[in-house]
Amino acid sequence: MTPEWLAVDWGTSRLRVWLMGPDGTVLDQRQSDRGMGNLSSGQFEPALLALVGDALPRGRTIPVIVCGMAGSRQGWAEAPYAAVPCAPLSVASAVQVETADPRLSVFIVPGIKQASPPDVMRGEETQIAGFLADNTGFDGVLCLPGTHCKWVHISAGEVVSFRTFMTGELFALLEQASVLRHSVTGGDWDDGAFAGAVDDVISRPATVAADLFSVRAAALLDGTGSGASRARLSGLLIGLELAGARPYWLGQDIRVVGAGGIAGAYRDALAAQGASVATVAGDGMVLRGLRAAYDTLHEAAP
Structure with a gap:
């Protein structure tokens, strides 16, 4: 065909x-x-x-x-x-x-x-359209993790406002090109280290630059493994993002786009703050958005 x-x-x-x-x-x-x-x-x-x-x-x-x-x-x-x-x-x-x-x-x-x-x-607007095609009437916030994470307030089928956080790019730069690269390569993920870092930085966001260096210091002085160090680095950056994005998630119904991996980390961090949050699978969301756009074009055709 x-x-x-x-x-x-x-x-x-x-x-x-x-x-x-x-x-x-x-x-x-x-x-x-x-x-x-x-x-x-x-x-x-x-x-x-x-x-x-x-x-x-x-x-x-x-x-x-x-x-x-x-x-x-x-x-x-x-x-x-x-x-x-x-x-x-x-x-x-x-x-x-x-x-x-x-x-x-x-x-x-x-x-x-x-x-x-x-x-x-x-690009993200097409994912949002795909989400709304399956969730008509949704009123709340979409979190789209990635290199540049988007927080999007949706109401009455419209994007009301949004903020972009460069958290993924910052993680990559610190992981690959900073002194922390010696401490965060490889290893198993440590849920406790991640959760503790999120709590620390949400409570004291002003000290994040010092807390980041402590990742390296703990590896040198205490023998903290690379898995725990990597999880702590991720927790510090995501926690800092959550502190900045608080107006978007506090008291809102939140959907994190993705399953497992980084989407699961965002879900866990939000849930620990008492937020109403769930993940939604991102597979196929762009295609559903493009389908919705085509339907609009098809309906408008004479």
């Missing part, structure tokens, strides 16, 4: 494409390493065709719904940010890209911006 439309998640390092049937089924899924970071503006269409050109129908045009970094200033075409409060995703505000191949009708969905305090997201 030839696809009815293409769902595309174009990130900085990866390109993912789902070939979609008329009833919303996935006919095929393909991916490559031709992410936005490896392409100039004129290389996006050839990269897409190299991946899926053999599957495109002859003699007709199909919609291509694209989310992610393809819509950035350095991407295929800049899709200007929608301003909060707004629905997480709308093809009506998408940018339609001119293509050389007449079989492609490309729409790049916009990210979301916030004026005060200044913040942006690009």
Whole structure:
């Protein structure tokens, strides 16, 4: 079967494409390493065709719904940010890209911006739309852990406000390029060390710089193992984030996107603070968001 439309998640390092049937089924899924970071503006269409050109129908045009970094200033075409409060995703505000191949009708969905305090997201809005497709009427906060963790307040089907915390990137920098790298490589995870660090930094966030160095000192003086040291480093940074994000999670219904791993760490840290929190599986959330965008386009078609 030839696809009815293409769902595309174009990130900085990866390109993912789902070939979609008329009833919303996935006919095929393909991916490559031709992410936005490896392409100039004129290389996006050839990269897409190299991946899926053999599957495109002859003699007709199909919609291509694209989310992610393809819509950035350095991407295929800049899709200007929608301003909060707004629905997480709308093809009506998408940018339609001119293509050389007449079989492609490309729409790049916009990210979301916030004026005060200044913040942006690009890609996460599609995950949010996918979550809302399965959880209509949700009123609360989504936590999307990652390199740059997003806290998103949702009400009446709209993104009301959000904040981005660079916790994952800070962890990677400290783990790989600081004096702590000698103490946090390898080892088993230590739940007690993580929980203790979260409590310490939420109680005394002003001392976090000193507490970070104590990770190294404890390894030297007390023989603290790398697993406990790594868990403590993670707990200090996530605890610092929770202290800063308190207006988002205090008294709110929270869903952490992901299962196990870092999502589980966020859930445990929030639960220890008495928050109402649960995790939701992130697998397939982007595709569900792209489906919702396609449905909007399909319904608007004459």
